[in-house]
Amino acid sequence: MPVNFNNTELSDILELKKVSQSYDGGKNYIIKDLDFLVEDVPDRGQFIVILGPSGCGKSTVLRYLAGLQKPTEGEVFIKGKKRSEKDRIGMVFQQYSSFPWMSVLDNVGLGLKFQGISKQERDDKAMEMLKIVGLQGHEKKYAQYPTLSGGQLQRVAIARSLLVNNEIILMDEPFGALDTNTRLRMQDFIIGVWEKVQPTIVLVTHDISEAVYLADDIYIMSNAPAKFIEHVDVNLPFKRDRTIKRDPVFVEIVRYIEDKMMSMEV
Ligand SMILES: Nc1ncnc2c1ncn2[C@@H]1O[C@H](COP(=O)(O)OP(=O)(O)O)[C@@H](O)[C@H]1O
Ligand SMILES: [Mg+2]
Numbered sequence: 001m002p003v004n005f006n007n008t009e010l011s012d013i014l015e016l017k018k019v020s021q022s023y024d025g026g027k028n029y030i031i032k033d034l035d036f037l038v039e040d041v042p043d044r045g046q047f048i049v050i051l052g053p054s055g056c057g058k059s060t061v062l063r064y065l066a067g068l069q070k071p072t073e074g075e076v077f078i079k080g081k082k083r084s085e086k087d088r089i090g091m092v093f094q095q096y097s098s099f100p101w102m103s104v105l106d107n108v109g110l111g112l113k114f115q116g117i118s119k120q121e122r123d124d125k126a127m128e129m130l131k132i133v134g135l136q137g138h139e140k141k142y143a144q145y146p147t148l149s150g151g152q153l154q155r156v157a158i159a160r161s162l163l164v165n166n167e168i169i170l171m172d173e174p175f176g177a178l179d180t181n182t183r184l185r186m187q188d189f190i191i192g193v194w195e196k197v198q199p200t201i202v203l204v205t206h207d208i209s210e211a212v213y214l215a216d217d218i219y220i221m222s223n224a225p226a227k228f229i230e231h232v233d234v235n236l237p238f239k240r241d242r243t244i245k246r247d248p249v250f251v252e253i254v255r256y257i258e259d260k261m262m263s264m265e266v
Contacts, residue, residue, distance in 0.1 A: 003219060003228040005037035012080050013168065013200050014038040014065055019074030020225075021060055031057045031071070032225035038200060040079075045167075045198035049211040051257065052221030053264070058204040061226075062170045065202065066091045078168075088115075089168045090161025094176040096153045098160075100144035104135060107143045107156050111164035129159040132196055134189075151182040155189070162197060171203040175210070184242070187213055191240060208261070212253045213240060220257065222264055230260055 015038070021031040034057075038048055052058050063069040064076050066089050076083040090111065098107045108129055109122035117125075130136050133155040141147050143156050154174055161169050174190075175183040187210060194201060205211055211218050212234055220230040234253060236244055244250050 003231045010039035013040040015077040017075045019071035029225045046200045047216045048202045049215035049218045050204045051211045056221045057226035090164040091170040092157045092174045094173040098143035105139040108159045133159045150178045
């Protein structure tokens with residue numbers, strides 16, 4: 001049963017309306033008539049997680065929202081209006097996306113540079129953001145491995161995205177390249193950032209436990225042509241910490257999703 005996105009009285013922050021994607025002039029579709037709706041939750045933000053098998057179209061959906069790709073059919077809306085060039089939304093990728101020949105400070109302020117904001121203002125705002133992501137003292141270092149660790153480099157990318165837009169942040173398997181230990185720490189780190197800044201986060205992952213740990217709402221995507229086949233309302237309290245992973249409710253949700261994914265055709 002595909003997911004119904006019921007519109008409530010809350011204002012819409014992100015929406016895909018009947019989007020389709022074909023790469024061969026309409027012979028085959030990887031995404032067909034897909035709807036997706038995220039409503040704004042004022043003074044709190046939301047943590048939405050999209051979960052699905054490899055190649056089902058998760059990154060494509062994020063690229064539509066980020067404005068990095070246009071669907072072959074259908075419409076993208078940001079805050080209730082058709083997406084335009086003026087809608088700037090940051091995205092954090094799995095691969096380290098900073099420029100290694102530039103300082104941490106310059107990398108974080110980069111989005112503002114493209115908007116023509118002065119160096120002084122960029123630096124001031126970037127410093128504020130570096131405090132939020134716990135990288136003060138590292139601002140003059142080159143944003144490269146191993147000068148910075150993998151986790152620190154992802155914090156640089158998160159800071160840059162938040163400076164571009166602190167209301168919406170898109171994350172495409174942001175912890176996928178990190179070792180397990182760092183990945184677990186980064187999960188707690190992003191919960192902390194979310195509590196401080198309260199943005200709407202849409203995060204893509206294929207890690208079920210990560211999805212349940214982070215999300216308010218999980219949308220499970222099927223294989224091509226992609227559909228949302230399941231909405232899971234993660235009814236666990238905030239603030240979360242690692243101990244919740246042993247909570248019977250957490251364990252049950254993980255098991256439920258695992259069964260759903262195993263029942264999907266591949
Ligand atoms: N430029 C392209 N040309 C043809 N097929 C593509 C192109 N980009 C992506 N695809 C296909 O679209 C599907 C969805 O890709 P993607 O959104 O990256 O999936 P996911 O992020 O879920 O792994 C994949 O099957 C991929 O092979
Ligand atoms: Mg992907």
